[in-house]
Amino acid sequence: MNITVVGSINLDFVASAPSLPAPGETVTGATLMRHPGGKGANQALAAEKLGAEVALIGRVGDDGMAGVALALMEDFGVDLAGVEVDIAAPTGVALIAVDPSGENQIVVAAGANHMVTPEQLPARIEGPLIVQLELPIATVEAAVGRAVGFVCANLAPAAPVSEALLRRADLIVVNEVEAEFYGDLLHHGGGRVVITQGARGAEMYQRGVKIAWASPPKITAVDATGAGDAFVGAITVALLDGMEPAEALKFACAAGAVAATRAGAQPSLPTRDEVEALLAKA
Template sequence: MSKRARQGRVVVVGSINTDLVAQTTHLPFPGETLGSVRFSQAGGGKGANQAVAAARFGAHVTMVGCVGDDENGDERLYDLEAEEMDCAGITVTRDRPTGLALITVSHEGQNTIVVVGGSNGELKPADVLRQEALFSRSDVIVCQLETPGETAYASLKLARQLGKITILNPSPATDPLPPEWLSLTDYLVVNEVEALILSDIPFESENDMGRAAEQLQHQGACNVIVTLGARGAYLLQEGGNGRLFLAPRVEAVDTTAAGDTFIGVLAAQLASRQTIAKSIERGQLAAAISVTRRGGQTSIPKREEVDN
């Protein structure tokens, strides 16, 4: 997509990794050794994946992150620049190597992921504050938790001060979020596991996802989106209106980066002033295409594929 055709500006503050992906017949049990059916290596990281999804869907995207001064770091910068995004906010450090993700994908398309943070841990609040001019020119700011928590918080705080739309994807989620974080979040996007951890409400029926979203909204988030995989996504809007969006039916071969695809497209749509309903629906269509392909970043579709 040419730069002339791009609409809306998105800043993604987050992780940049190299994905090492092993395809297996099934996910390994504890203590089990499996042979790999297929192996691949490509760009990844939740932040970079979401940035790529937003760029492929037509947004002007700026990536703020950190890579190591190594071959993986050079390759990741090359990949992101090839997507026509602004990489001026990416810092190169000699203190740690570029982050890695060790991914196992089963024949059914399910995965397990172990993240080695590496240089992502070097992204500091000061790095974000130096990008105030980039933030001020943006429409939407997106954060996750594969970089230090204080950096995500600084990003949300700066974005709110500048009057920007904020999206927080609290992944990986380990503990409930501080209320001050949620009060800075316009759209909190969580999957079922993250909703359980953050709200402390177990999912036993369809009603529970609404209860979890209500709890997260009560804690301070304006709008809550719970992604439910093949079952769709649940939106609880500010004001208490809830709606279930059914997902397109597809045969999944690899779910890696599906959630990131959804969030990146959501951000691109909101940045171009689309409604939240349309933004969710377009994000679902893009995610549905991504799960029919193998790989993470490589599976993310372009806008014209979704439009068709």
């Protein structure tokens, strides 16, 4: 399958700390690492490592961070011909704090991601499409409008979108907080809606009726960063592979679980063999 992802590209700066800070609090004793990230880039690499052929459309800055942000996708063969370089805006950056249980806090400076315009998109997007909301909403809406195949919309971070997008999406993926933001609007179209629930798993709905659910295998969490993006890539690949809803959810939950056992967003993303190995142990 050939999937197009229109989405964000970031470089993540991850501070692993003894605890997450409360408002106004300074936490010391952290260790710092940097990893490629961004929801679009993460989901592109996730789908590629799970067996799809993936092309990414996005934007980076003309700076030293861009090469690091793109490195893992280049290594695994994601098609980056649609990634443009912005001479004015910097590569997007995410500042991430992680505690020993794997919980995190994230602040994103979008940079060049906010310079991705509808003019950068092809007039027609063939094959399956994955989008998120870390690009300008107008660009996301344009991408969905130009898609002629399966559309997965990961409505994260939550933001107002048109009813046309909600109705066009074949698959909407949100977490519980995002689901509360959109409410019943999620279920107005005929597509499937998946609501993820962290360690408790995920549920799939169609026209407001729950049609499937699954729980992830038991793991020891290290860092939840990227686990949701692993889930999005995996549920898209699974459904396009023809898996039934419950089987697809189980596969995607396992992909997210594997990602949570390792540090970083893109470095944690699993291969298909790793997902199947975890499922075999469950």
